[in-house]
């Protein structure tokens with residue numbers, strides 16, 4: 001292994017100071033479930049690792065009057081067990097539950113999942129469906145942007161972990177009529193990366209099934225977590241009945257551009273994403289995947 | 298800042314509790330927790346299988362949670378409380394934890410390589426569900442990060458299930 005120093009700062013300020021001081025020669029490590037594995041085959045060229053696991057503020061899940069905030073080093077297990085997210089972030093809870101196995105979920109974080117930028121990273125897909133924003137701290141100060149804008153290519157994020165620290169993700173508290181859910185197809189239920197996955201968020205008009213708004217995030221259907229905007233446009237303002245759901249399935253199959261891989265052929269993935277979208281829309285209508293306050297389950 | 302890097306490049310002092318014993322050690326900043334446990338402490342019950350977090354042979358319990366020690370930097374042990382298979386029986390020499398005995402009784406062991414990891418995943422699951430009924434489904438999920446190439450899992454699930462039911466009377 002390469003690094004000579006391993007720091008465990010207790011505040012974000014200390015972490016940033018270290019990043020600045022090391023001038024690009026240090027790197028953030030959260031759980032390390034991606035970094036430590038990558039390091040085995042492709043040794044990290046860094047002088048120091050900065051472990052952010054002891055910064056209390058980065059481990060919080062909280063809400064204010066408008067938004068839910070999830071700290072960057074919140075683990076998948078924390079998400080799965082969060083009472084707040086079970087009520088107000090189903091897509092994220094359902095996505096986190098599918099990651100790896102207990103040992104991976106206990107250690108792997110949501111920040112690492114997003115910065116690692118795999119096209120089918122499960123919680124990254126869920127955050128994309130929620131239209132979440134990412135909050136970033138660097139030597140130059142704080143800024144935020146839509147999560148989806150951070151994905152540049154397979155494994156490529158615009159966030160530079162040798163200069164920037166992701167502090168949190170946030171999204172609007174779901175209001176009346178809003179629902180979300182997550183679906184995934186994989187070879188087995190544990191320790192298998194998805195063949196296809198899908199995060200769905202939608203908002204229904206009160207008392208009927210007219211879709212006011214919808215977001216569909218899917219992977220691995222492009223070089224990055226992908227928003228199926230054509231299919232979304234087709235569904236907006238429409239009464240969601242069986243025929244429309246069929247049409248949506250066909251539309252998304254045409255819209256996506258997956259690749260052949262050892263997990264499945266491009267054709268198979270195209271078909272399966274249609275099936276999974278149809279099932280998710282149906283389950284959203286049946287009231288499963290409920291999000292908003294008044295529909296407690 | 299916790300875990301101090303001292304002047305000598307690459308070395309750092311850490312302290313932690315492992316199997317109820319306190320340790321103060323100087324380690325390499327780039328050491329894996331698995332190597333600390335096996336090579337420095339000589340506790341070779343914890344196995345290395347895949348080395349990449351996929352097989353669970355290196356599972357230990359760290360601060361109450363099952364983790365793969367092969368992909369955790371040893372530095373992170375600083376301040377932690379760790380349990381390995383050697384500490385399961387609570388420090389009693391030549392004694393087995395009742396969960397281990399149930400594994401033996403139910404034939405949940407063949408080659409034995411996955412066993413320490415299985416035991417610790419099961420222990421973490423049982424501890425987290427103290428006082429609750431544990432279903433077979435929950436057990437399967439609890440050990441889903443541990444691969445066994447001999448038993449077919451059935452007897453392992455049986456053993457954990459049996460112990461979970463009995464323990465209310467035992468503990």
Ligand SMILES: Cc1cc2nc3c(=O)[nH]c(=O)nc-3n(C[C@H](O)[C@H](O)[C@H](O)COP(=O)(O)OP(=O)(O)OC[C@H]3O[C@@H](n4cnc5c(N)ncnc54)[C@H](O)[C@@H]3O)c2cc1C
Pocket residue numbers: 027028029030031032033034035036037052072073098099100101104107108109110111112113114115116120121122123159160161164165166167191192193194349350351
């Ligand atoms: C056996 C196994 C199974 C897995 N299964 C799945 C799965 O089913 N689904 C899935 O999506 N993923 C899976 N993964 C991948 C991995 O566990 C997740 O992507 C995890 O969320 C990564 O988080 P981490 O904290 O471990 O990241 P780390 O490895 O610590 O970091 C990953 C990257 O992000 C950077 N980084 C981390 N945190 C920050 C921050 N706050 N600010 C700036 N940069 C940061 C690091 O520098 C690094 O580049 C699996 C991994 C393993 C080993």
